[in-house]
Amino acid sequence: xxxxxxxxxxxxxxxxxxxxxxxxxxxxxxxxxxxxxxxxxxxxxxxxxxxxxxxxxxxxxxxxxxxxxxxxxxxxxxxxxxxxxxxxxxxxxxxxxxxxxxxxxxx
Amino acid sequence: xxxxxxxxxxxxxxxxxxxxxxxxxxxxxxxxxxxxxxxxxxxxxxxxxxxxxxxxxxxxxxxxxxxxxxxxxxxxxxxxxxxxxxxxxxxxxxxxxxxxxxxxxxxxxxxxxxxxxxxxx
Numbered sequence: 019x020x021x022x023x024x025x026x027x028x029x030x031x032x033x034x035x036x037x038x039x040x041x042x043x044x045x046x047x048x049x050x051x052x053x054x055x056x057x058x059x060x061x062x063x064x065x066x067x068x069x070x071x072x073x074x075x076x077x078x079x080x081x082x083x084x085x086x087x088x089x090x091x092x093x094x095x096x097x098x099x100x101x102x103x104x105x106x107x108x109x110x111x112x113x114x115x116x117x118x119x120x121x122x123x124x125x
Numbered sequence: 126x127x128x129x130x131x132x133x134x135x136x137x138x139x140x141x142x143x144x145x146x147x148x149x150x151x152x153x154x155x156x157x158x159x160x161x162x163x164x165x166x167x168x169x170x171x172x173x174x175x176x177x178x179x180x181x182x183x184x185x186x187x188x189x190x191x192x193x194x195x196x197x198x199x200x201x202x203x204x205x206x207x208x209x210x211x212x213x214x215x216x217x218x219x220x221x222x223x224x225x226x227x228x229x230x231x232x233x234x235x236x237x238x239x240x241x242x243x244x245x246x
Contacts, residue, residue: 052232061220061236062170068230105170109231113186116170 020044020108024117030125037093039120041106046086050110053082053091056119057102065104066091096122127151127235129221134240137211147204147221147237155179155199158224160233161189161206163217171217175224176204211244218242 021044031037041051049069054062064073066082069089079094093100101124106117133145147159161173174185176195183195194207204221218239225234 050230052230054233061238062233063236064225064232064234067225067227067232067234071227071230073234107170107232112184114172114231116172118169 019113020047020111020115022106022108022115022117024104024106024120026120027118028121028123030123031096032125033096033098035096035125037096037100037122039091039104039106039122041084041089041091041117043087043089043108043110047108047110049085050108051082051084051089052107052109053080054105054107055100055102056105062105093122127223129223129235129237131219131221131237131240134219134242136243136245138246139212139244141211142207142209143211143242145206145208145219145221145240145242147206149202149204149223152223154197154202158226159195159197159204160222160224161193161195161204162220162222162233162236163215164220164239165217173206173219208242211242213244216242216244 023042025040051069053066056062065076070082081092103119103121105119128150130148137143158177160175164170173189174195176183192209196205220239221237222233223235225232
């Protein structure tokens, strides 16, 4: 299975900060990379698919980039509703696999 | 809007069976592949398997291949996960998720709220 590793595991940030989360795949996954946001007690929500395509309804302050094995999720200006845990997921091969998550907390 | 509602979770003894359901509304269920994903604090999010829109094909994770069976009833807009010989390490929140396919890329575009399964004696 392809291993997905996120960094950092957690971080503290302030409203208005630019936040960047990294996801690394154990082998090449081209651009088959998705990002999800999960708030406590809720299901994950798809934010970005295919590395950089914004899911319908997701604010434009979210963006994604990368290819091959290294990917990033960026939030241009952190808003109160963005404090959550973020997961990457590869869809290059079956089984799809997820990163362990990055928790973004309020500084 | 798309709504997925899981049910059937609870406390079950090791070795017993449990069937989870996921009832869909707000979209044409029979047009979509559906997945089961579980989540634990220790192992994170773990994909269990997928069933095609018409039920003709199913694929499973190695961890689910022997003991778990995914099925669906499109006349009832319902997805199922039959879990047999449950173990303590099957304790998790179980989610159903809708398959999104755009070009060559796939993702899980809608998720249920999850149902907690606790395996304990």
